[in-house]
Amino acid sequence: MRSGFDVIIIGGGVVGCAIARELSRYRLKIGLLEKNLDVGYETSGRNTGVCHGGFAYDVGTWKAKLCLEGNRIMGDVARELSFPFKRCGKVLVGNTQEDYNRLLEVIRQGEAIGVTGLSMIDDAELHRLIPGVVGNFAMLSETSGILDPFQMTIALAENAVQNGASFFFGQEVTGIRREGDAYVITTPKETFVTRWVVNSAGLSCGKISDMLGLTGYRVIYSKDDYILLDQRLGREVSMPIYTVPSNTYMGIHVTVTTDGNLLLGPTAQDTEDNAYYGVEQKNLDFLYKAAMDIWPHFTKGDYIRTYSGILPKWADEEGRIQDFKMEIVDDVAPRAVNLVGIESPGLTASVAIARHVIGMMREREAFPERADFNPVRKGIRRFAEMTAEEQAEAIRENPDYGELICRCQKVTRAEILQAIHNPLGVSTVTGVKYRTRAMMGRCQGGYCQMRITRMLEEERGLAPQEITYAREGSQMLYGLVREEAHHVEA
């Protein structure tokens, strides 16, 4: 049994990690329980990475307010924590008078929320910004941007750990009960005792809410499929290109990532199964056609891979989607923060959600501040982003920068070692991938995956069979296929 926690956070997505990081400003014993083997393995690692402007949400909602605030602070947070973020803007392109009127409505709504930098731009300006885009005009949102969702989640988690929080992986919460003033939280492996608990379980928010006795939330799931294209194309698209949104669907978009890949998506389909991430051929065909209508400059040869993400939406009896739910119900579950339906724009809003949640907690209890809180986390220095002189200098200082492990993305041994020995500790192959970009290029790890597996083996002192690709049970190696040659009788 692990006891004495002030706060246990359930869920290591971007919201749980942001809460852990923001709480680590106070003198508290903080634990985070995550069922997967790393942070960001569910919705926080399966999204579009757009820092939304905030204009798309109903006036007066938490989605609108916290998106706006999350967007406002994103530059500072990204600088402190060293994760990639670009305030590059975003366009919503249109062609008809109806589109034009709808975009004017979007501007009016955005301005009522307090979003700045929204304007209509004509054909010439649109094509100056994004040559080759199909559209007669557009709405430009200057404050929108793009960020790396993996790196953001990892950076928040690492900074929380630097400031004293503890993360426990492979710990799926299966039960919560109250004993006096404490919550006793059980997983199949261990028991944790804490005064406060935070439900930040994303797709499982309804289950954890039930465990806390806060019953009755109806959570429905919407699955979005995407196609990831070659980095070659990212140079030609300076900002995300969206179409005109309806009230329920943001519309198809062609988005650029901070690493210069293009994303085509999403499909937006309701699903019962919140753990199925497969992408069907008919959806690939749909995305190909729909994306061609707005940016027809790619071929199927540019596809690198597909992926999907699932949104947890809190809906009422009639199926109407509700706002973010963030509550502490003192008479049912005191000192339990319950987060339900943290769908889009949960990535943009994550740090603002965390600060709001901590505000709710501090209305009930004074948390003493830590004088030694360090908001700065240094990221991995990327060889591929250095100038030739910087590369030479880096190799002189650390010869491991001179050994390329991933050729497609030019990731060196030095970077892989920094990833493996980060404050959270990495035990999976994708843990290295998301921290370094190794295996994210054209060959998707065909060349370097086994070398990285070997490095994990050596550095972590693990047996080959203990190394997983991503989740528990996704072993890279299961055993020997043949005995060593010297065992064979001549």
Ligand SMILES: Cc1cc2nc3c(=O)[nH]c(=O)nc-3n(C[C@H](O)[C@H](O)[C@H](O)COP(=O)(O)OP(=O)(O)OC[C@H]3O[C@@H](n4cnc5c(N)ncnc54)[C@H](O)[C@@H]3O)c2cc1C
């Ligand atoms: C396709 C798609 C595109 C999106 N695009 C954007 C975008 O461009 N911009 C934007 O702002 N937002 C976007 N979003 C929304 C955003 O990604 C989410 O709102 C955000 O990631 C939610 O984070 P979270 O931490 O609440 O949830 P999650 O990332 O799902 O984290 C919850 C964590 O809880 C863990 N967990 C669950 N149950 C248990 C348990 N019983 N015990 C222990 N751990 C548990 C899970 O493993 C998971 O790691 C998008 C979402 C999707 C699906």
